Amino acid sequence: MFKMLAIPRRALTARCWTHASRMYPNIGIAAREAMSHGSVRWTASSTTLNSTVTNPEPNAPFATVNDLPIVGEDTRKISIGWDARTWSRFHNVWLRDHCRCPQCFHPITKQRLLDTFAILPDLTPFNVTATTDGLQVTWPDAHVSLYPWSWLKDNSYDPPLRNLEHDEKILWGAKIAQSPPEVTYEEVMVANEKGLHKWLDHVDKFGFCFVSGVPATPETTEELSRKIAFIRETQYGQFWDFTSDLAKGDTAYTTMALGAHTDTTYFTDPCGLQLFHLLSHTDGSGGASLLVDGFYVASILKELHPEAYEVLSQVPVPAHAAGELSALYQPSPTKGYPILRHDPANNQLFQVRWNNDDRSVMNYIEPGMVDKWYDAIRLWHQGLQSPDSEYWVQLRPGTAVVIDNHRVLHGRSAFDGRRRMCGAYIGMDEFRSKLAVLREKFGASHGTDGLPPDVGNGRNVWHNAL
Numbered sequence: 090m091f092k093m094l095a096i097p098r099r100a101l102t103a104r105c106w107t108h109a110s111r112m113y114p115n116i117g118i119a120a121r122e123a124m125s126h127g128s129v130r131w132t133a134s135s136t137t138l139n140s141t142v143t144n145p146e147p148n149a150p151f152a153t154v155n156d157l158p159i160v161g162e163d164t165r166k167i168s169i170g171w172d173a174r175t176w177s178r179f180h181n182v183w184l185r186d187h188c189r190c191p192q193c194f195h196p197i198t199k200q201r202l203l204d205t206f207a208i209l210p211d212l213t214p215f216n217v218t219a220t221t222d223g224l225q226v227t228w229p230d231a232h233v234s235l236y237p238w239s240w241l242k243d244n245s246y247d248p249p250l251r252n253l254e255h256d257e258k259i260l261w262g263a264k265i266a267q268s269p270p271e272v273t274y275e276e277v278m279v280a281n282e283k284g285l286h287k288w289l290d291h292v293d294k295f296g297f298c299f300v301s302g303v304p305a306t307p308e309t310t311e312e313l314s315r316k317i318a319f320i321r322e323t324q325y326g327q328f329w330d331f332t333s334d335l336a337k338g339d340t341a342y343t344t345m346a347l348g349a350h351t352d353t354t355y356f357t358d359p360c361g362l363q364l365f366h367l368l369s370h371t372d373g374s375g376g377a378s379l380l381v382d383g384f385y386v387a388s389i390l391k392e393l394h395p396e397a398y399e400v401l402s403q404v405p406v407p408a409h410a411a412g413e414l415s416a417l418y419q420p421s422p423t424k425g426y427p428i429l430r431h432d433p434a435n436n437q438l439f440q441v442r443w444n445n446d447d448r449s450v451m452n453y454i455e456p457g458m459v460d461k462w463y464d465a466i467r468l469w470h471q472g473l474q475s476p477d478s479e480y481w482v483q484l485r486p487g488t489a490v491v492i493d494n495h496r497v498l499h500g501r502s503a504f505d506g507r508r509r510m511c512g513a514y515i516g517m518d519e520f521r522s523k524l525a526v527l528r529e530k531f532g533a534s535h536g537t538d539g540l541p542p543d544v545g546n547g548r549n550v551w552h553n554a555l
Contacts, residue, residue, distance in 0.1 A: 177245035305486035318519035349498035361517025373506015383441035397465035407449035
């Protein structure tokens with residue numbers, strides 16, 4: 090469940106124990122003995138144990154020699170004891186597949202060179218050693234792999250030890266009007282990219298951010314958009330500059346009021362960021378912009394109406410874009426996707442898809458879910474329209490706004506007169522890539538603190554994105 094402030098990422102390091110000899114007084118340099126069925130061989134600080142251990146006491150005062158984790162192996166897996174209660178197990182085939190030496194993983198392109206399909210399914214290491222640099226494994230073909238301790242702990246899967254933490258998200262309601270996230274155009278356009286990093290970091294945390302002091306021209310606004318990444322072209326073109334003349338078959342090209350919605354729900358991959366800039370509004374009034382934090386509304390719905398939240402997380406909603414005779418868009422599969430989408434790894438909400446105007450026939454819904462679904466969207470709609478959720482702002486020429494279209498819903502009030510708007514879409518993957526690069530540039534470790542130095546293009550082969 091999202092909180093107002095999430096815990097920032099922390100570096101993961103292997104914890105050490107006090108003294109291994111309390112439990113294993115027979116640690117020596119003798120060669121390891123063959124295991125009996127169900128037994129485990131333990132190694133510590135480049136030494137081996139003469140005795141074999143099966144199911145050690147879980148509450149025993151574990152320790153390591155020379156502050157190293159204890160390592161054990163059986164015929165299929167290598168086990169690592171981080172402390173008395175914390176263990177990780179890695180399959181031999183998994184470890185061999187994840188060797189990061191230059192022969193197995195290209196240091197510049199960061200691509201696997203190893204032939205995964207040549208690894209024998211019953212592969213067993215020739216030698217396993219705990220070293221100060223990490224777990225050293227010698228394979229039967231004499232190939233040596235070294236895995237840093239912090240990398241192993243961060244990537245433990247049996248059991249998972251890494252907290253699946255998220256970028257800090259700040260959920261907000263109408264009171265965000267008191268201090269909305271904002272940067273200046275001058276900050277963003279500086280060549281050192283610090284202002285750009287600040288801008289995109291705000292977008293990541295809040296789901297939107299204003300840029301003040303932007304020259305009110307389409308050329309400057311397009312240049313601002315391209316500071317993030319290349320523009321995603323759609324049926325509306327690349328960079329758009331439009332008025333309410335129905336030049337395109339969409340209600341955005343009218344003077345009508347628009348309720349809170351996300352764009353391009355009819356795409357399999359909805360556009361990620363959307364940038365707006367009001368260039369002028371003459372001979373009329375109205376047209377206030379509406380922003381609603383979909384994650385905030387979803388968090389309240391989950392707490393007050395968990396059954397409705399589950400329905401919105403399960404029932405797929407089809408959508409279409411059919412106002413142009415030259416285009417007919419539907420997502421793939423055509424039954425669409427749920428309004429609330431979750432990461433299957435941790436069940437965290439990562440995307441809101443909602444545009445009731447673009448919704449197609451609900452002909453995939455199960456009969457028993459019809460009433461539940463309509464009840465759920467009524468509650469969802471009430472949350473979106475709550476005065477506590479709605480942030481209304483009158484845009485002015487010179488102030489652009491970029492929103493996360495996977496999180497923040499937008500709309501507007503009706504207006505009259507001539508209103509000229511310009512803007513662009515940016516893909517979510519392009520936004521994430523740019524932000525990740527900027528975070529590398531300005532100090533984020535990405536789990537590489539204390540790891541072997543890079544020998545390629547400046548990005549460590551143990552980077553947690555690889």
